[in-house]
Amino acid sequence: MIMAAGSDGTILSAEAGYVLLAVFSVLWIGLGLWWGRKAKSFDGFSVAGRNVGLALATATAVATWITSNTTMLAPQFALQLGVWGALAYCTASFGLFAFAPMSGRIRKLMPNGYTAVEFVRQRYGKLGSVPFLIISLFYAITWLVSMTMAGGKLLHVLSGIPYEVGMTVVLGVCVMYTLFGGMYAVIGTDFIQSLIILVGLVVVAIAVLTQVSLGEVHHTLQEERPMLLDVFFPAALMALFNNMLFAFGEIFHSNVWWSRAFAMREGVGPKAYALGGLIWLPVPVVAGFLGLAAPALGIGISQPDTVGPLVAATLLGSGGALMVFIVVFCSLASSIDSLLAATGDLIVNDMAEPLCAGAVSDQTKRRWSSVAVIGLGALAWGLAIPNYGTLATVLFFAGPMVGSCLWPIVGGLYFRKASPVAACASMIIGSAAGLIAYYAIGWFTASLIGAATSGMVFVAASMIWPDEFDFDSLAGPVTSSDSADEGAVDEQ
Amino acid sequence: MIFSVWFLKLIVIGGIALCIAGAVGLMVFLISDMKEKRIW
Numbered sequence: 013m014i015m016a017a018g019s020d021g022t023i024l025s026a027e028a029g030y031v032l033l034a035v036f037s038v039l040w041i042g043l044g045l046w047w048g049r050k051a052k053s054f055d056g057f058s059v060a061g062r063n064v065g066l067a068l069a070t071a072t073a074v075a076t077w078i079t080s081n082t083t084m085l086a087p088q089f090a091l092q093l094g095v096w097g098a099l100a101y102c103t104a105s106f107g108l109f110a111f112a113p114m115s116g117r118i119r120k121l122m123p124n125g126y127t128a129v130e131f132v133r134q135r136y137g138k139l140g141s142v143p144f145l146i147i148s149l150f151y152a153i154t155w156l157v158s159m160t161m162a163g164g165k166l167l168h169v170l171s172g173i174p175y176e177v178g179m180t181v182v183l184g185v186c187v188m189y190t191l192f193g194g195m196y197a198v199i200g201t202d203f204i205q206s207l208i209i210l211v212g213l214v215v216v217a218i219a220v221l222t223q224v225s226l227g228e229v230h231h232t233l234q235e236e237r238p239m240l241l242d243v244f245f246p247a248a249l250m251a252l253f254n255n256m257l258f259a260f261g262e263i264f265h266s267n268v269w270w271s272r273a274f275a276m277r278e279g280v281g282p283k284a285y286a287l288g289g290l291i292w293l294p295v296p297v298v299a300g301f302l303g304l305a306a307p308a309l310g311i312g313i314s315q316p317d318t319v320g321p322l323v324a325a326t327l328l329g330s331g332g333a334l335m336v337f338i339v340v341f342c343s344l345a346s347s348i349d350s351l352l353a354a355t356g357d358l359i360v361n362d363m364a365e366p367l368c369a370g371a372v373s374d375q376t377k378r379r380w381s382s383v384a385v386i387g388l389g390a391l392a393w394g395l396a397i398p399n400y401g402t403l404a405t406v407l408f409f410a411g412p413m414v415g416s417c418l419w420p421i422v423g424g425l426y427f428r429k430a431s432p433v434a435a436c437a438s439m440i441i442g443s444a445a446g447l448i449a450y451y452a453i454g455w456f457t458a459s460l461i462g463a464a465t466s467g468m469v470f471v472a473a474s475m476i477w478p479d480e481f482d483f484d485s486l487a488g489p490v491t492s493s494d495s496a497d498e499g500a501v502d503e504q
Numbered sequence: 505m506i507f508s509v510w511f512l513k514l515i516v517i518g519g520i521a522l523c524i525a526g527a528v529g530l531m532v533f534l535i536s537d538m539k540e541k542r543i544w
Contacts (some may be wrong), residue, residue, distance in 0.1 A: 027507050028513030036527060065537040065543050066533075066544055067530060067533035067534040067536070067543065068537075068544060070529075071530050074526070094507075095512065095515075098515070196544070199544075201532070207531075209529060210524075210526055211524055214524055214527075217520050218520065226513050226516060230509040231510075241507045242507075243505045277544075290522075290526070291522075291523075291525075291529065291530070293522065294520070294521075294522035294526075297515050298519040298523055344513060369526055398543065
């Protein structure tokens, strides 16, 4: 009877929720400890020995990009913006496709690199790296808090577990296995999580299709909410471009993706990111279908960002609730662990180490990484406790800022003339313009205007104050950690 | 002008099929990497 619905109207009993939490917590932490044997040095902890193969590399791209926002926000997009809403979310995969060739170039230019900020610091100096570091940290922490909040909300909606308890457990588990296993644990668990998410989504979608046909869904939408089927739905079309630029900016700037590019074996990155994009592409449509099906099923939605779990759980009962619980828990974990590891690297590599006058040993950096992961977990917990705003509000507030990083990164990787002044001005002016648009027009224009303004400023400033950068200068010397880690990184 | 029912069927059924192909593909890559001892 542990799976029976709760007495307070939830789909799953609190006991079932606690059992699932316990099972997956033990699994992830156990795997973190197992893989943590390899993560003794900073090189192993932060970039998994730089030798990740195609299977794990592809899966980590898929799992990291399937956030709880994909499984919870895509149905909300579909419910509020219709078919275009689901398709708009799909355009986020274009960011993975575009990053595929960039990942190869990053690996080639910086064979011993660790972070995106490290690249910007070497490429543009402090003028570019200071605003970039601020944006990177702001976005990473916003995303981390958004995921943590999603964890608390999901557990509460499905099983009645108090928000504070749910989000604390989800965050705590991710902190622990990232702490033990670093990037090895993050990438290893990503493979299992990506399989669970893909299979879980397929099972839920097929089960929903056995209850309601696509013809019925279409008919109900046409009768009750025709705007959701409108080919020329203005806000939805704006969201399409906004989401695409948000994704470009997010993937291009975030150390979550750069650290994976450094971790992948030479030649693997471009294939892994392209395949990851292809596998990720259909996920928002399948998840969004749950939102589109809600009106046909007569399911009342009080909180739009939980429409997906509610539809599946209401329709499929305990089995559906369990499946959705597991899928979203995996989505959350795959993003939270990545953010903890990648943002910890930023703190160690781009804040703490540059502040030290002398050389910092590999073991010292490894210890700092542990402290950084714990500190980030504590910070995210403190910010998520008030449970402020919807997921979309929190996430899209950072959209214009990451959109304004798009051109400085692309320009910095491929064009010698891209200059520090241009990078700095484009990030600051683009972010400001996007934030003004966010408040004056709406969230669905913020990234679009931020990226467009940033692009114009970047091109103009690079023409007025051109640089002549030597890309060979990016290839730093081989670090001591390379040899230190060899013994720990044995092939399986 | 609205999206027709066949388009809805195309993206939903197509999406499910691609998800299945993705999961199978990941397993194939893993087996291939294991055979060549190139997981990491």
